[in-house]
Amino acid sequence: MVNNAGVFNKLSLMNAPDLSAMRNEMEVNYLGPVAMARAFAPIIEKNGGGCIVNVLSAGGIVSVPEMGGYSPSKFATRAASNCLRAELAPRGIHVSSLIVGSVKTRMAEHVKGVAQVDPVVIAKAGILAAKAEIDEHDTDPHAIGVRAALARDPAGLAKALAAGVGAA
Numbered sequence: 001m002v003n004n005a006g007v008f009n010k011l012s013l014m015n016a017p018d019l020s021a022m023r024n025e026m027e028v029n030y031l032g033p034v035a036m037a038r039a040f041a042p043i044i045e046k047n048g049g050g051c052i053v054n055v056l057s058a059g060g061i062v063s064v065p066e067m068g069g070y071s072p073s074k075f076a077t078r079a080a081s082n083c084l085r086a087e088l089a090p091r092g093i094h095v096s097s098l099i100v101g102s103v104k105t106r107m108a109e110h111v112k113g114v115a116q117v118d119p120v121v122i123a124k125a126g127i128l129a130a131k132a133e134i135d136e137h138d139t140d141p142h143a144i145g146v147r148a149a150l151a152r153d154p155a156g157l158a159k160a161l162a163a164g165v166g167a168a
Contacts, residue, residue, distance in 0.1 A: 025073045041088055
């Protein structure tokens with residue numbers, strides 16, 4: 001089962017008029033995948049096991065200030081994926097998290113200066129992660145670069161992302 005639904009309301013935490021956009025992002029991006037896992041785990045188990053693939057974001061491994069409720073919702077789903085992996089493993093169900101950088105979709109139309117990959121690249125990465133039971137898989141060059149920057153200099157990356165606040 002693939003949890004690929006997501007919403008990004010393009011509001012920062014402080015510039016949103018109220019909390020409704022953030023609630024929407026948490027509902028869809030975090031509670032949605034958890035609800036789907038709860039609904040489908042018994043079916044997957046009854047069929048002999050399998051895999052749940054949660055499509056996350058590089059915004060779920062680094063805090064992106066311009067991504068308001070989206071980045072925290074993906075952090076939450078990443079944590080939930082780890083919890084679900086532990087809970088579902090004894091039932092023969094693996095949980096893979098895809099860390100996605102930038103993909104040619106409507107959600108990312110506003111992104112400039114970052115190479116975007118075709119959605120087929122992400123789909124193939126998801127199949128690989130499911131077949132090989134990879135816990136967390138960086139799917140594209142941008143996701144790989146973000147994780148590398150985070151490993152090299154987390155404070156520097158945080159400063160660089162904070163410097164972009166309001167720059168658009």
